[in-house]
Amino acid sequence: MTDDPAPIPTSVSEAAQRWLAQPRQTGDIPAHDDVDGWRRMIAQADEGICARFGGIELPVTVAETEVAGVPTFVIHGPEVTDPDALPLYLYVHGGGLIMGAGEACRLMSSAAALGAGLPTYAPDYRMPPDHPYPASLDDLMAVYRALLALRSPDRLFVGGASAGGNLAAALLLRALHEGLPMPAGLVLQTPEVDLTESGDSFVTNAGFDNVLGSLMHANLLYANEVDLAHPYLSPLFADPGDLARFPPTFLQAGTRDLYLSNTVRMHRALRAAGVEAELHVWEAMPHGGFGGAPEDIEVMTETRRFLDAHRT
Amino acid sequence: MTDDPAPIPTSVSEAAQRWLAQPRQTGDIPAHDDVDGWRRMIAQADEGICARFGGIELPVTVAETEVAGVPTFVIHGPEVTDPDALPLYLYVHGGGLIMGAGEACRLMSSAAALGAGLPTYAPDYRMPPDHPYPASLDDLMAVYRALLALRSPDRLFVGGASAGGNLAAALLLRALHEGLPMPAGLVLQTPEVDLTESGDSFVTNAGFDNVLGSLMHANLLYANEVDLAHPYLSPLFADPGDLARFPPTFLQAGTRDLYLSNTVRMHRALRAAGVEAELHVWEAMPHGGFGGAPEDIEVMTETRRFLDAHRT
Numbered sequence: 189m190t191d192d193p194a195p196i197p198t199s200v201s202e203a204a205q206r207w208l209a210q211p212r213q214t215g216d217i218p219a220h221d222d223v224d225g226w227r228r229m230i231a232q233a234d235e236g237i238c239a240r241f242g243g244i245e246l247p248v249t250v251a252e253t254e255v256a257g258v259p260t261f262v263i264h265g266p267e268v269t270d271p272d273a274l275p276l277y278l279y280v281h282g283g284g285l286i287m288g289a290g291e292a293c294r295l296m297s298s299a300a301a302l303g304a305g306l307p308t309y310a311p312d313y314r315m316p317p318d319h320p321y322p323a324s325l326d327d328l329m330a331v332y333r334a335l336l337a338l339r340s341p342d343r344l345f346v347g348g349a350s351a352g353g354n355l356a357a358a359l360l361l362r363a364l365h366e367g368l369p370m371p372a373g374l375v376l377q378t379p380e381v382d383l384t385e386s387g388d389s390f391v392t393n394a395g396f397d398n399v400l401g402s403l404m405h406a407n408l409l410y411a412n413e414v415d416l417a418h419p420y421l422s423p424l425f426a427d428p429g430d431l432a433r434f435p436p437t438f439l440q441a442g443t444r445d446l447y448l449s450n451t452v453r454m455h456r457a458l459r460a461a462g463v464e465a466e467l468h469v470w471e472a473m474p475h476g477g478f479g480g481a482p483e484d485i486e487v488m489t490e491t492r493r494f495l496d497a498h499r500t
Numbered sequence: 501m502t503d504d505p506a507p508i509p510t511s512v513s514e515a516a517q518r519w520l521a522q523p524r525q526t527g528d529i530p531a532h533d534d535v536d537g538w539r540r541m542i543a544q545a546d547e548g549i550c551a552r553f554g555g556i557e558l559p560v561t562v563a564e565t566e567v568a569g570v571p572t573f574v575i576h577g578p579e580v581t582d583p584d585a586l587p588l589y590l591y592v593h594g595g596g597l598i599m600g601a602g603e604a605c606r607l608m609s610s611a612a613a614l615g616a617g618l619p620t621y622a623p624d625y626r627m628p629p630d631h632p633y634p635a636s637l638d639d640l641m642a643v644y645r646a647l648l649a650l651r652s653p654d655r656l657f658v659g660g661a662s663a664g665g666n667l668a669a670a671l672l673l674r675a676l677h678e679g680l681p682m683p684a685g686l687v688l689q690t691p692e693v694d695l696t697e698s699g700d701s702f703v704t705n706a707g708f709d710n711v712l713g714s715l716m717h718a719n720l721l722y723a724n725e726v727d728l729a730h731p732y733l734s735p736l737f738a739d740p741g742d743l744a745r746f747p748p749t750f751l752q753a754g755t756r757d758l759y760l761s762n763t764v765r766m767h768r769a770l771r772a773a774g775v776e777a778e779l780h781v782w783e784a785m786p787h788g789g790f791g792g793a794p795e796d797i798e799v800m801t802e803t804r805r806f807l808d809a810h811r812t
Contacts (some may be wrong), residue, residue: 197700
């Protein structure tokens with residue numbers, strides 16, 4: 189609503205206040221058909237992700253492998269002493285559906301694996317500009333099918349943050365349509381479940397989220413002329429009959445989050461369909477957390493509790 | 501942040517859009533010691549509440565009685581055929597801690613009783629300017645003690661909206677300190693749990709909530725020189741050890757709600773204390789709902805499900 193910097197709330201930790209004091213990074217968006225421009229922008233953004241997540245080397249064990257032909261990081265933390273005895277977590281990295289590959293995928297997924305306390309499969313799925321929709325989803329479907337051969341569905345979890353939340357929810361929809369069973373639970377952290385960006389917080393939080401602005405340019409690059417409102421691209425608009433078959437779902441966002449509306453609307457859609465879905469919203473948090481504040485640990489703790497509660 | 505009217509989202513029902521299109525009503529605030537001025541303002545505000553809630557005569561049975569010396573409406577809907585066999589709901593009306601008495605109390609509490617499906621006790625508690633803190637809480641404590649003589653605590657519920665949420669939570673705190681047992685559940689709808697108004701949404705939603713602005717003038721009138729941050733006035737700041745003894749709690753707000761921060765912070769405080777607390781946030785909803793839109797029915801349905809799930 190204004191270009192004045194948003195006031196810093198005193199109702200969050202000091203680390204969170206420092207994070208909120210940073211202005212939002214904005215950059216030039218390449219023309220839709222400027223493939224080299226997109227590659228440069230994506231490379232620069234991935235460097236930023238690596239800088240943000242790479243500050244501390246996490247105590248995780250990482251194997252780089254292929255699952256059903258898809259390059260995949262298999263990651264677990266030190267508490268996982270017998271991976272074969274545990275449920276598996278299929279974690280879908282974020283990055284606006286175009287960023288977050290390679291090293292950025294490894295770093296973001298390592299944090300997720302450490303939090304989950306489960307052996308975590310993080311596909312380094314294909315993305316635009318070279319591989320628009322449905323390449324990412326095709327890769328995730330292939331990995332999900334492969335994991336169903338390793339565990340019964342009640343010993344699988346699926347989750348993701350931001351664009352990873354889009355793909356995680358879309359994956360379950362496609363899995364339903366292709367006759368595959370649902371996992372034990374779904375984790376959607378500040379999920380980009382509406383590529384049309386129709387939610388109210390795209391307006392009301394535009395001046396307050398210091399991390400994220402509209403990603404419509406990336407959405408269009410990803411969609412490659414397919415309707416943005418198709419449920420495989422915007423799972424918020426899934427058929428209620430499909431949503432009714434979703435597993436227990438954990439949803440998380442912040443009050444300054446550009447995706448606050450995405451998150452609460454998805455929660456309501458799942459609740460209206462009768463799904464056991466729980467919502468957690470953090471005070472003044474922008475998209476994706478506070479960059480390592482105590483509140484971020486709390487997000488991790490709640491997520492872990494959800495996973496533990498639905499483990500068999 | 502701006503005086504431009506906030507854009508109307510298309511992501512809510514048409515009835516909700518019509519509600520959001522109405523500008524916020526503002527009026528002159530009397531001087532702190534202008535008792536007649538406060539009486540006039542409160543009378544006018546109560547007329548507004550009656551106009552909003554009195555449009556439809558609800559199919560409820562109402563008895564006007566006294567409970568422990570406190571004038572109390574005892575209300576139930578048509579589905580309650582044997583009130584003596586059911587748990588009781590102690591419902592605390594809203595109105596900024598100074599408004600909502602008498603007929604306004606009857607109308608607001610009738611809607612709550614119909615939604616709850618339980619025999620509902622709605623105290624017409626004393627308020628400023630004649631009776632500042634702790635008169636309201638004293639009245640509610642007296643009624644709570646009386647209800648404990650009618651039902652075992654696991655067959656009592658306590659709830660309230662807005663200022664009623666403040667008093668409902670403060671009531672449980674005082675009950676703990678006075679050695680009384682906790683009820684089966686607590687309902688906090690867009691609760692005014694922080695009279696210091698320190699939450700971020702007091703800033704971020706100031707231009708978007710078309711129902712509510714700061715009530716600091718009323719808070720000060722209510723507090724009567726007592727510290728606004730005292731947990732009996734702002735239960736958000738209760739000791740974590742006290743919160744840990746709270747019963748399962750249902751919390752509800754909207755993304756445009758001035759009390760969004762109040763609600764999510766209270767949810768987090770309860771969760772951090774290990775309480776079974778569930779959060780529900782509606783898209784673009786301002787403080788107190790949309791004035792009778794389908795979303796308001798959904799709020800009532802979720803609340804009812806919570807009560808039913810904790811009934812014995």
